[in-house]
Amino acid sequence: MPRPDAFAYFYYMLTIAAAMILRVTSIWPSLDPFNPDWVLLVLIYWCIALPERFGVFTAWWVGLLTDVLTGRLLGQYALIYALMAYFSIREHRRLRQFPIIQQCVFVFFCVLGSESIIFGTESMKAGNRLSYDFWYPVISAALVWPLVFGVMRYIRVVTRIA
Secondary structure, three states: OOOOOHHHHHHHHHHHHHHHHHHHOOOOHHHHHHOOOHHHHHHHHHHHHOOOOOOHHHHHHHHHHHHHHHOOOOOHHHHHHHHHHHHHHHOHHHHHHOOHHHHHHHHHHHHHHHHHHHHHHHHHHOOOOOOHHHOHHHHHHHHHHHHHHHHHHHHHHHOOOO
């Protein structure tokens, strides 16, 4: 078995850091409701591409960092990212064979599950009603998945991460 490249971990963390920056950056405040969960999209890609290196425990740690970054309930994103990483790793062989449209459907349901958990925990604190804003990040994540997949694949090929 080949030894993992030392720079591979640097590139993993660089892509996660870039996704976290995109997560909290507000370029146009009117488009903030459409901002997808970039960190989740990057985690899904790495779990599909390299499941033996990027797993549930790593996703859990990234989730804790995202909890601290966004100021949410500690452990909320850790739970979400660990669950979505588990589903991505469990289905990674199938997802690699799927065309990009079917991968978009998988991403849609992953982000839908993520947003549902967030909505559920917020509803426990205070009664919330499900509005149209709930669906915006779910749909935008599914629509932006081909771009994320292409950029992440390009980074992986250029840096020769295997």
